[in-house]
Amino acid sequence: MMKSLLSVRVLALLLAVTTALSAQAQRKARIAVMDFDYATVQSYSSAMFGSNIDVGKGVTDLLIAGLVKNGTYSIIERSALDKIMAEQNFNNSQRADPSSAAKLGKLLGVDAIIVGSVTQFGNETKKTNVGGGGGGWHGYGLGGVGHSKSNANVGLTARIVNVETGEILAIAEGAGTSARSSTSLLGGGGNWSGWGNGAVDFGSSNFQETIIGEATKQAVDTLTASVVSDAPKVAIHKVTVDGLVAAVDGGQIVLNVGKKGGVNVGDQLEVIRVTKEIKDPETGAVIRRLTSTVGVIRATDVDDASAVCSPVSGTGFQTGDRVRSMAQ
Structure with a gap:
């Protein structure tokens, strides 16, 4: 009886070890992430920052950082994607186009490519009384939202695209609302020092301490979790070199x-x-x-x-x- 029980335990242990080794040997799905399109919120972000800040790239940088930290996917280096985009004369207007992204992904040899859009970037009343690019926010100056306090809201959507077929394998969404409210969407933090060269480091603590930064981080975190949960939908292409x-x-x-x-x-x-x-x-x-x-x-x-x-x-x-x- 004891020998039989011992044999069962040994077999169970061997099975567990074999399963673990098999899981380790399986290659991770290899993906690339396009800069998110932000055309629908460009006027709002321009009013907020006072210039045309590429909030789509900022969101993408945060998403890539989250995916790398999670480790479920193997992420192609940004420089490799930029090189292919330059070679193919890819322009910003194609950011959210699955078919164009699929062609780039195929050239990169990835299993899937992610395209996305920033669907909301402002306060809860961002669609009314908003100044144009470079102007005031509700007429109260850069980053202002008026005399009354307001929360910041950010909405994101992403599609995971099969590079072989152009098929959309999954749709992921992320939404974030600041826990705090302020009279300025760039307020709420103690050390906001602005931006330079037309860019904002979305990963900096200074930005994330603002209420719009807080909402952005929450939205990206939610989106990251959704993209990770969709990993089983990405087929891994086996190529023998x-x-x-x-x-x-x-x-x-x-x-x-x-x-x-x-x-x-x-x-x-x-x-x-x-x-x-x-x-x-x-x-x-x-x-x-x-x-x-x-x-x-x-x-x-x-x-x-x-x-x-x-x-x-x-x-x-x-x-x-x-x-x-x-x-x-």
Whole structure:
């Protein structure tokens, strides 16, 4: 009886370990996040800040930070997205267009891309008596909302888009209302020091201490949770990379495979070296190659036919070493 119980426990333990290892081996869904469109609130934000601040980018920066911290997705680097956008002459008017975003996502090699819009950015009466860009807010100057106190409200919506089909896989929303009220949407904080170069750091404590910053953070947090909960709807595309190290130049490792071979910026690849070939004694054909792992590299720049990588682990990389996808 004791042996039987022990066997059951051992099997249960082995199953749990196997399940855990399998979960760890599964690649995270790889996504990119477009800057949110803010056309519908541009006049309100311009009135608030006194200039055309890109609140869509500010929201996107917060969302990316939240998703990276959560760890459910693998997020493509902003520089890689910016490069593709420049190459494709992508403009701001296309920010919320799923089909255009899907094309960019496909070029980036991501599993899905997120497009979104800022649907509300102001106080509860923001749709009435609001001055135009650069003007006063209810006629009371920059950041003002009048003599009576008001809460700040922010609304966001996002769509997760399949890059292969352009299909909208999920819609996520986020809303935030400041817990405090003030006569200024940029008030409420003790150290608000304004902005420079047409930008506001939405992640700074100074901004988040204002009532509009408080509402923005709440809205993004809600949106982040919704996007994370939709992760199972994103299909992970399995691509097997198989290539060779074509050159080693200082800290750069150049491969003979690129986008067409399934390599994307940010990918980590295993580098192996053939240590011995086993031949069939009868035919002389190679029947097996014994290998050893040299290390792991990460793609930093990729074109159609090649990739430049930097070492993650290991040393002594050589021309002719084989490169392959990390074990799934």
